[in-house]
Amino acid sequence: MEPLLVFPDPPPPVLSQGLDLCGYPWTGVGSEADVERLEPVDGWPGAVIVAVTDPEGAFAMCRSIRKGDIPLDPVLVIVSAEQLVDLDMREDLFDDFCVLPFQTNELDARLRHLFHKTGRGARPELVEYGELALNLETYQAAISGRPLDLTYMEYELLKFLASHPGKVFTRETLLSRVWGYEYYGGARTVDVHVRRLRAKLGEEHAGLIQTVRSVGYRFGQSRWMS
């Protein structure tokens, strides 16, 4: 997931720690100029704006974000209890708000709720290893930014291997873990799938799946050698 836009920079510890605890990457921005300068390639996935210490600046930031070429959704503002009565909904400057003091759980729940509403499936469940990324929700895979067109079994096998980098699996283990516990089939099936995976990974990354002679296969580098 791309990092969230967080204003101001640095944000109060309760927010930065909360985001870290929940596993949301974030980037602090201190000015409107930073918004463009620090923007990730895929755009900001959302914003958290703290309006407690500097409400004027915070809502100006919201306004700027909303008026931008690319509407930045969703926007969560952090306010104090005293600010609640004055909260102005008319301008539609934010999608949700969180009242200080808040628990980390509430922050997480509100972000999950917002991401779900805006359709950006919350934190997509990813399996990543180096240049390789598997999106478990969309059943898509990519390496070095290039999409991989994998069949179902290829995807399942790669997912399993990439979930346990460095570990060696025998063909029998792979058959039982990937294909199913009661599967009864030839061990050569694994070989063929590994071969097709290597081909689709491309010559550059074919080495990601290594053959361990007389044992089985290993994904990625062993942890003991560089």
Place this chain on the structure above:
Amino acid sequence: MEPLLVFPDPPPPVLSQGLDLCGYPWTGVGSEADVERLEPVDGWPGAVIVAVTDPEGAFAMCRSIRKGDIPLDPVLVIVSAEQLVDLDMREDLFDDFCVLPFQTNELDARLRHLFHKTGRGARPELVEYGELALNLETYQAAISGRPLDLTYMEYELLKFLASHPGKVFTRETLLSRVWGYEYYGGARTVDVHVRRLRAKLGEEHAGLIQTVRSVGYRFGQSRWMS
């Protein structure tokens, strides 16, 4: 203003007093039957559901409200801090939530925010994806400016898929989420509806709904790969 639907009946004092203090009229309902029986002539303007003491019943009420002939917006649920981690956004059962203990000001601010978003949002609720647009208020659909003449189930299926672009759904999931929770029917039903949707979308856009072999269907492209 017509009274808000409040569940359960009687609601906890913190809620009833809070609503009274803020000047919101409300009616307590204790069962799904009450929802129809006590409905104001202009319909419910919104609902506040307390999920603390009886979460099961509360979310069942949300489900009933959402599945009703007239979608009842907005829905605010009251939860305890412990319930936050388990909050399930996937079913889209509520529009906002408020964590106990809350101040009256927060309740008021959340209701104002919700009413502003749904009430005077002015713009009809749209689901859009590229050239496709669904108007949830008028049950109309269009692609590339061309109106689509969809049947009810076709519309519901397309709405659900387009609301979660990129995500893959199994036929079973689609049956339960689009057709209904207790639906028991053949999975091929989904196939046929997908086929008819593709036909009506036209050859140019038929690819919007992709088959993920051995898994299910996906609408549009995932976000994190282009």
Place this chain on the structure above:
DNA sequence: GCGCGTGTGAACGCTTTGTGAACGGGTGTC
């Protein structure tokens, strides 16, 4: 060099999905 283990290409056959058509419940009309 020999044997075992693995890579490779191709073919087979099952599973999954697409497709056309028919069935049947429900609703509105005459």
Place this chain on the structure above:
DNA sequence: GACACCCGTTCACAAAGCGTTCACACGCGC
């Protein structure tokens, strides 16, 4: 009440996709 129509569902068949298997080639280690 009979009829026609719409639409969701189901069925049967066709087509495609994909996993599996086999036969053979290659290469490493003893």
